[in-house]
Amino acid sequence: MKEVDVLVIGGGIAGIESALNLANTGLQVLIVEKDLSIGGRMIHLSKVFPTLDCAACITTPKVSEAARHPNITILTNSRVMHVSQDENKLFLARVEQKPRYVISALCTGCQDCESACPVVVNDEYQYDLVGRKVAFIPFSIASPRIAAIDIDHCILCGACEKACGPGAIDFTQEPEQVMITAKSIIMATGFKLFDPNNIARYGGGRFKNVVTSMQMERQLVPTRPFNTVLRPGDGKMPDRIAYVLCAGSRDATVGNPICSQICCMYSIKQAQLILGALPMADVTVYFLHVRAFGKGFEEFYQQAKMMDVSFIKGKVGRIREQENGDLLIRYEDIASGHVKEASHDLVVLSVGILPTSGTEQIFEPEQPELDPFRFFR
Amino acid sequence: MSELDPTFAAEIVKYGATHFNACYNCGNCTAVCNLSEQHADFPRMFIRYGLIGQRNKIVDSQEIWLCYACGDCSETCPRQAYPGEYMAALRRYTIAHAEKTGLTKLLFTNNPLFIVITLIIALVLGFLLLTIEPEEVISRWLFTYIPYEVIHNLGIAVFILTGITTGLGIFALIKKLSGQRSSNPDKPTTSFSWSKTLMAIQKVGMEIAAMKRYQECDKEDDSLWKHRPWLIKPWFVHWSIMWGFIGLVVATVLDFIFKDPATVMWLPSRILGTVTGILLMYGTTLAMIYRIRKITKSYADSKLADWAFLIFLWVAGFTGFWLEIAVMSGEHELINQIVFFIHTVISMELIIFFAYSKFAHAVYRPLALYFYFKNREPVSAT
Structure with missing residues (x-):
């Protein structure tokens, strides 16, 4: 039984920031992160809007600080399975730590296992743009920088075991249950991205040159997979790039009738970054209403316009794939009131975000109340 | 303005x-x-x-x-x-x-009064059919209660009535759709040209014959119909109801002209009636199944007008086949007389209501298509 003051569920930027603030006041904090590394979504982003500050440069110092903080304990690759309250209103949590199949204390992060591993699967940390090994360090700025084995895809060939100098590979590891008592809990479970496959007429997951905004974001970061912006279908450098806003937001037919509040701005940001990477590209943003509602947001939007990003009012109705991989977008140009079609090399779906589902179910017997959009009340 | x-x-x-x-x-x-x-x-x-x-x-x-x-x-x-x-x-x-009488408004606003009016007209028709004394009598068991001559004359009256209302409607409609009243500056006002007119007529003809534009619907990958056989697609259901109805009207008119209620299966008008009757029954039955099962959004929201339309057609078709079989087998039973009565009344009501029901779209749509094809500018993509 481990006793802490605060249990922070989720090791993203919100969880880390709150843990640091609490730990600095002297409270004992435990961060439980389901992923192999803390840092959440933000550590994978390029720049933040509207200041265009480097996202990783904001995240990584906080990640290191949290990792070295004497009052913070971090459990990665772990999930809070069950939370109840005793008669003194003290939370009792059961955390399951999944095995990495690597002994953390021995791993030096040398990546010899990664070179030796013969199996390649889609790299979820690069949003499936490239592949990764099954014995791997999640990404270059991961914390902790400890290898892990993706046992679901492992063929148990033992190549990593032979390659590992310190002998850190251990296939006999079992899931561990950790019991926690905490005086309070912070839910920092973040969001999940809208799955573009849910909108068949946009061709997400079907057309190779239709990517999500997260895939485009990865192409714009320093640790990007292709070291430039390419379209995935044929590796061509795209000249005409389209952004389809409200792909999975403000759309009752796909179960998310509300605005995600970030897509307009991140699309405007990416449009500007693309013009930095590909100065000759034409970027067109198809929008319903640009919601630039924060401090400096409107100026940021105007700045994109001045950089010659085209903004067209009209929701994209259909996307059709041409034989050469180009994409034909059909939309109604609201300004003229006429249906139009436009050809693009690459289409970015500005996917919305949804609250992480099911997180309320770990609480028993009483569950926190949710609003109709599945946010905690 | x-x-x-x-x-x-x-x-x-x-x-x-x-x-x-x-x-x-x-x-x-x-x-x-x-x-x-x-x-x-x-x-x-x-x-x-x-x-x-x-x-x-x-x-x-x-x-x-x-x-x-x-x-x-x-x-x-x-x-x-x-x-x-x-x-x-x-x-x-x-x-x-x-439509100035307000009858169509009753139907299209789901007013139950429309059903009452339908029944009253049916009663009037029924009364006329059963009481008018014919000048000449064709003695055949089917016409024991409702003389052939009465059906013939009443039918002509019904057709003339519908002809007048529809004709007036078409006249007003042409004026309207041709853009003479339109204040839309987007619509091009073109001078009359024979080639454009002929082209438009040809395209409307193609549409009526093969539903080319309707087939453009339901073509997308995410459509329910994409991978289903064309026989059950909505355009074909529509096609079979339309041609079934047109064929039956033509067959009826032929019967009227020859003034001979054919009992022989192999007369051209009877063959036409049988074939198009099958089409009509097929189309209306499928359409009703789709509407009951709300198979897609477009079938989910059925109104009184949709049901009235389909039920009228279906009953007319069903009773028609019943009679055909009864006449072929020559069974002189009362039930057949009743079916004959229902068939005659329903068919007459169908014609009377032509300009006052969902049927009116059969006038509106081809005319609108004609003007659309005629005035259409070549479309360029951006």
Whole structure:
């Protein structure tokens, strides 16, 4: 039984920031992160809007600080399975730590296992743009920088075991249950991205040159997979790039009738970054209403316009794939009131975000109340 | 100058449009529609017209008749404003608006009074059929109670009545749709040209013969119909009801002209009647199944007018086949006489209601298509 003051569920930027603030006041904090590394979504982003500050440069110092903080304990690759309250209103949590199949204390992060591993699967940390090994360090700025084995895809060939100098590979590891008592809990479970496959007429997951905004974001970061912006279908450098806003937001037919509040701005940001990477590209943003509602947001939007990003009012109705991989977008140009079609090399779906589902179910017997959009009340 | 009518939106609601004020003007409906194109852009613009009350822009438009209500727009509308149902309501409104007696309005606003009127007309027809004394008598068991001569003369009266109302309607409609009353500056006003007229007639003919535009609907990968056999696709259901009905009217008219209620199966008019009757039964049965099972959005929101239309046709077809079999087998039973009575009354009502029901679209749509094809400019993509 481990006793802490605060249990922070989720090791993203919100969880880390709150843990640091609490730990600095002297409270004992435990961060439980389901992923192999803390840092959440933000550590994978390029720049933040509207200041265009480097996202990783904001995240990584906080990640290191949290990792070295004497009052913070971090459990990665772990999930809070069950939370109840005793008669003194003290939370009792059961955390399951999944095995990495690597002994953390021995791993030096040398990546010899990664070179030796013969199996390649889609790299979820690069949003499936490239592949990764099954014995791997999640990404270059991961914390902790400890290898892990993706046992679901492992063929148990033992190549990593032979390659590992310190002998850190251990296939006999079992899931561990950790019991926690905490005086309070912070839910920092973040969001999940809208799955573009849910909108068949946009061709997400079907057309190779239709990517999500997260895939485009990865192409714009320093640790990007292709070291430039390419379209995935044929590796061509795209000249005409389209952004389809409200792909999975403000759309009752796909179960998310509300605005995600970030897509307009991140699309405007990416449009500007693309013009930095590909100065000759034409970027067109198809929008319903640009919601630039924060401090400096409107100026940021105007700045994109001045950089010659085209903004067209009209929701994209259909996307059709041409034989050469180009994409034909059909939309109604609201300004003229006429249906139009436009050809693009690459289409970015500005996917919305949804609250992480099911997180309320770990609480028993009483569950926190949710609003109709599945946010905690 | 356009006139604005602030009460118009509320009026449209009575004709079956729901939720259309949820529209946030994104244009998704226009963009997903395979029939919408530059200078024939619908439905979004028409929701705008409806909300601000530009009645004339709607009732004088060709566009509302270019829509076949495939339901793609309603299926994908992010605000669930059901633009497809809205377009259908506009068509109902337009028909009712042009029809002065108010009968169509009753039907299209789901007023039960319409059913009462239907029954009264049926009673009147029935009374006339049973009481008028014929001048000459064809003695055949079928005509024991309802003399052939009476059906013949009453039928002619019914056709003339419908002919007059429809003719007047067509005259007013041509004036309207040809753009003479239109104040839309987008619509090109072209001088008369023979080649364009012939081309338009040919295209309308193609549409009636093969439903070429209707087939454009339901072509998309995400459509329910994409991978289903054409025999059960909505365009074919529509095609078989339409040709079934036309064929039966022609067969009836032929019977009238030859003044010989044929009992021989192999007369051309009887063969035509049998074949098109099968088509009609096939189409109406499928359409009713789709409507009961609400198979897609476009079949989910059935109104009194839709049911009245289908049930009338189906009963007319069913009783027709019943009689054909009865006549062939020569069974002189009372039940056959009753069926014959129902068949005659229903068929006459179908013709009487032609200009006052969903049938009116058979006049509106081809005319609108004609003017659309005639005035269409070559479309260029951006």
